[in-house]
Every structure is written in C-alpha cells, then in structure tokens.
Amino acid sequence: MRGLISAAGYLPYWRLQRSDVQAFLGSGGGRGTRAVASHDEDTTTMGVEAARLALRGAPGAAVDGLWFATTSPAYLDKTNATAVVAALRLPAEVGAFDFGGGLRSGLGALMAALRGTGTTLVVAADQRDGLPGGADESFGGDGAAALVVGDDGPGTPVVAELRGVASASDEFVDRWRTPGERRSKAWEERFAETRYLPLARDAWARACKAAGVEAGDVTKVAVCSMHGRAAKAVAGKLGLAEGALADDLAATVGQTGTAHPGLLLAAMLERARPGDVLAVVNLADGADVLVLRATAAVSSWRPARPVADQLAGGAVSYGRFLSWRQMLTPEPPRRPEPQRVSTPAAWRAEDWKFGFVGTRDRTSGAVHLPPSRVSMRGGAVDDMEALPMADAVGTVVTYTVDRLAYSPSPPIVFAVVDFDGGGRFPVELTDVDAERIAIGDRVEMTFRRLFSADGIHDYFWKGRPLRSATPEGDGTAARAATAD
C-alpha cells in the first residue's frame, strides 16, 4: 500500500486585513485576511518549516527524495531543494529536485511521488504577489505544504492510501507571467471557466472510477485554483454530498498557488477518520484530481502543528506589507548593507548554518553555538558531539531592540536565549512585536533568510515566540478541537 505517511501545512504568522487595502488606496481589497510571508521568509524557508512539521509527524520515515515545487523560487539555475535538504539535515543520498514554474507543479509532484517508489518528501511553497489594489494581491496568500509519500511499513504507517489520480491537460493562456515579472496577468475570466468545467468533470470521473468510489461517497473534497470563479463553478458540478466541500481557506489565508492542494490536503487529513475518502482537485492549465482514503493508522497519527492552529496570526499593516513585497521602498538605516555570504565559508558551516547543529563537550557538557573544536570549559580539543538544536525551545534571558542596525525591516529585535536542556544563543527574533517582548518569553527556532547580497540569500535561524503547541507536542488537543 502506498500513500501519505504524514502531511503538514505551514502558514506564516502575519495576516493582512484586506480592508486595509481599500483604506490605503481607496480601492481594491475585500473581506477577511490573507497570509503574508515575513520579510525574512521566502518559498524555501516556508518549505523548510512545512517539511519540519511533516517529518515530526513521520518520525520513522527514511526520506530518499525531496521534491520542491514553487512558482516563486528563491533561485533559478541553483536548486532550492538542496537548501531544504540541508535545513532538514537529510543525508546526501537524498535526491533533491525542484519542480518549477507552473501552478500545477505542486500537486503534479505529489501525484508523481505517489505513483513512484521510495520515500519522497514533497514540498510546495508559494508567495503570491500582485500589484497594489489588484485582485491577485488580495486573493493570493503565502504558505507551504509538505507531504511524506511512501509505502506502508512498520514504523511508517500510511495514513492515507492512494486510490486514484487523473489529469486532463489543455493548452490555453488563462493566467501567465513572464520570467522576472512580479505580476501575473489573466485572460478574461469567462473563457477559462468554460474550459475548466469539462476538463475537471472528465478528470474527476476518471479519478473516482480509478478509486472505485462514487462522487457522492467522497468524504471531503478540496478544490484549488487561482481562477476562483472556475473553482466555485467546478465544486458545484462534481456531485458532492452535502458538506463534502472543504474550506478553501480563502477567508483567512488566500490562495497559496502551488502549495494550496497540499495545504488543504494536510488540513483535511488532520480531521480525517479511518475510511474517509479525501480528494483534491486543482485547476490550472487543465485539471488534476487526486483521491486518497484514510487508513486505520490515521487515528493514531499526530500532526505536529495542525493547519487549524495556524489560521490566526498577527496583523501586518498594508504599508509594511508593501515594503516587504518591495512594492514600496522605505528609507533604510544609514548603515552599510551586509556583504554577500562566502560560498566556501557557508559550505564548511553547513550543519550549523542550515541545520542549527552545535556541539557539546563530552566531558563538561558545555554547549557551543556555533560549534567549537575547543571547549570553553576545561579546554578539551576535538572531544565534541554534534548537538542538533533546531527543535530546542528556550527562554528569553534578556533582550534589546536595535533601531540603528541594518535590517530589511527595522528595528531588529534581539534576545539572549537559554535553551531547555542546556545551551545559550544570542539571536534575532522574528514574527514578534518589539513592544511586547519580555524576559521569560518562550522561543522556538525558525529557518529564515536574513538578507540577500549580490543575489545570494543568507539563510540562517532566528527565534520566534512559541505560540501554539510545542514542537514536540502531539497535537492531540487541536485534533480533538477541530474534529467535526
């Protein structure tokens, strides 16, 4: 049996009130909120966060492939999946590949993994942009999803088995963006809607047939598309039972592009009961349908941080949102910008920089962040063990707010953090309100992009306030609370 061993969504902390757009520009916007990646997040970092959560839900999985899909890659030519592999500290044997460009690539990568072999971690992330006041700006959202795909086995039970897939592809220019452009364009909506309807019905019918289910028997269906009107129309023509249509998170998160099918699938799986049939329909240059069935193992599966727990966030002003998206350029601090990262130096420090792995002196137990060959206590040389700290939780001992230092989004909030179980690290905090930080606050680590220079992104870890279940938490309470 092949299927999903684990799944997780990651939503950035910040939310833009769509009504703020109208207040600022006099037009545009709408109701509800959209998820906004912080200035230090990109599709790679969001993908890492989703993948960390997915792997926590599949502790026994031996991943041998990592496929990363996005329409907004941090790099071209250079593979982004290798940074995800490094941050997850997966072995070098893992094949790391990007699936780029098209909005179908997220679900497409998942379908390919489900029909393939081995254990593949499929990661999809998108950052959806649009010009100020436009529909894409409000309708889009930022987020990531990660799914562990593999064969059922001891220690890696499949929680949702593959039942059927079907695709219907067609060539027509509905939504497009030339390389280098920030803004997508779309053809007049009515035309594509007339194309998506028959394509979706065709793929849906074939997928249901392959899965051996009737449309009315499908427990939950997520319909995703950047073409909102087509998604709504298709949902109404699938022959679904009452209440089978899943929340598409439009009111809270927005459409997260390539990440959205995986994100909604993770959200459905968090609430699934054994035997539930789950389906995802994605409309982009055709239609793709995936049908899964939750196994008995789903009842004992523990999502590390359910999507439902991440729906609420902190408010970001429209002005700050625009500056984060480089639609508006605020005056920077008059300090020199950082130098580009040295490739050999970064490579030598890969475990530290990408994996947040320190060392611990075997004799004194002293924790060294960053790693050190010589101990600060007792002076032992080369008697250290590697100490992965990315999942450690700590407490703010003291902190400061730096209003002068260079930052892509000043001020810098900086704290001295003591980790539970040992180790101290002075670290920048993110997803935090500078006025509300306090000594004693609990902090977890998150993978971020500090800055970019000469087109090279500087990835490293920051602290952020621990807001929901602990990284080691089992998510049971959230699961019970969201079960219907």
Added chain:
Amino acid sequence: MASHGIRDRVAIVGMGCTPFGEHWDKGLDDLIVDASTEALGGAGITKDEVDAFWFGTAQSGMSGITLARPLQLQGKPVTRVENYCTTGSEALRAAAYAVASGAYDVAMAVGAEKVKDSGYQGLNAVNPPGDGTARTLTAAAMFSMVAPAYAKKYGVDEETLTDVLATISAKNHFNGARNPRAQFRREVSKETICASPRVAGTLGVFDCAGVADGAAAAVVVRAEDAGRYTDKPLYIKALSFAAGSGSGLIDPDYDYTHFPECELAARDAYAQAGITDPRRQLALAEVHDCFTPTELVLMEDLGFAGRGEAWKEVLAGTFALDGELPVNPDGGLKSFGHPVGASGLRMFFECWLQLRREAPAERQVPVERGLALTHNLGGYPGEMVSFVSVVGTALG
C-alpha cells in the same frame, strides 16, 4: 608563568593629541602629523631619534606604511597594531615593552582613526568574508542589554537607573565642556539626555559615545633616561591586558552585569603597580565610557565601588570632577567621540596633563596621590578585550 609587568622601567616623556571631532578638512595623514609633531616636540627630539614605532589604527589603513609615509620614516621598524577599541592602548603597550626589553632606546606609539569619511553613522567594521551567521547588531544594542540586567540584579527601579545613567552622561559632558580638544564642548542637562531619541533598548543618543576623527601619540624611553627629555615624566606602573574567549555570549552563567575581562585586567594591573585600594590611591581614572551602562559597570569591575553599589556612588557624585575619584575628567568618549585607534592614547594624554598639573584650571583635579589609571575595552559584553594601565609621577 606570571605577569610581572614593567613597573618603573619605562617613562612617557612626550605626548600629543589632536582635537577630536569631525575633521572634514583633515585627512588621516594630517592627524598623524599633528599628533606626532606635538609628541616629538614635547620630548624635544626629532623623528630620527626614535628607534621604533607602533601605529594603532582599527580600519584607517593597513601596515606600518600608513604611519611611515606621512611621517616619511626612512627604514625604521614600524608596526601596525589592531585590537578592537583598545588599539591605541595596545600601540603604547608594544612600544613600552620594546624599550623595557632593551631592544630600543626610544620608541613611539601613535594612534589615529579617520572615521568620518565613511558617510555612515556610527563605527562600521569591515569584516572578512563569512558564512553569514554572525550577529549584525550595533555595539549600542549589545551594551544596552547591560542596563536592564543590572537593574534587575540589584533591585534598581527603572526611574532611578535612568537617572544614574543620565548622571554619568551629564558628568562627562560637564567635563568635556572644559576641554578645548573635546568634540562636544557643551554641558548637557539630564532632562535633555533623558529626552533624546532611543537608539537601542533604553539607550538614547546621549547614552552613546560620539563618532569623531582624531590622533594621539606618546614617546617612551627607559625610566633612567627620562630626565634627558623632560622634568616631569610619567612612569609606567602597570600595563595589563585580557582578551575574552567570546564564551560569555554562549555561557548561561554570564548575566550581563559585569565584564570579566575588565576585572581580570584591573586585578593584574593593580598587582603590577602595587595598588591595594584603587579608589583611595588613584588621583583620577580615564575609562572606556562607550555607553553609559558601560561606565556604570566599570566602576565595579575596576574596584572603585562594591558590586551593586556603583549606581549609588554615581548619584553621590563620587566620580564627578570634584568627587573623591574623578572619572573621565577630560570628558571621556562621551565628549571626545571614539576614533578607535586614538582613544586609548587620548586617555593617557589626559593623565599626562593632569598628573603634570597642566590641565586647564577649570578641570584640573587634585593629583597629590600621583597615580592615574586608564582603561580601554573593545568588543561587547560576553566577547571583549580589555586594557588597564597605571601611570605615576614618581618612581617606587
């Protein structure tokens, strides 16, 4: 294995110090020539009579040539020194050791920094290529973490601590207002200090040292030769140095209320100089007041006040110009700004004036005690280098 020091073996016989400030009309070479010429003139010698040179600059130039070119030194041993903000002090330490060793008869230490050509605020270090994981905080932010930690540990309420820090700032500006070489020569009220815009944490603009260009220089000779150059030499009683390992940043035992490197350097200096009660034996102290909380903590690290007591002493005026132990009678970094390579030597220059009773009357302190201390630090809480010296007017 021991730190023996070179007590009474070396004397300072000439010093120079430029005004510190925004010298838009002077380059590094001008500052070097001005300070060096004054120091050589004070000792009554020419550059040819100096056997060796140590030149301190953090980032205004590379190699000894940066000094040799403007002074046109022909074939002399000239070494460039860099050790964070203690750079100027380190140039003097090297020159003094060279004379004490017998290798040279006459040596000169010059420190200079041209900061205001960068076009940016503050001091900006140029770092070697790295992996991108190093902190990018300003020094103000790193030192700002000292204030709340100190207040919490010793139960000082926020309002009182603000008053303590403002008192330090106001005192140094008061002294600087009486110093024609200072960058800022105005008294500043505590009200103005407290109302200044925040830079980092609770620190405002007036809690931070300024940024200035400047240079200072000293000529050193063997103590027994000092009389040939001046009637009023300053004898070096102690030169000590401590470099931390940086482990304070990652050591959960470090609490940001003291600087262990400064405590170590002070202890060594007092042992070298035979000082047992610095508060009562020193006539004055020049300390590294890069930020107001730094000076507060230093009063304890240098043994001028007990642990947790310095804030009370500050409020009592112990370290004021007319206090029991005047600290930074020249105005400190607060009034002078901080041209990194020059600051340490600028502190010696104030000891030179005060102990020789050559300071302007309005800021001359009583110097019957005959000893003065300079303290210079570089880096941050948890990752610091520290220098302490003691100089005196008499042998023995």
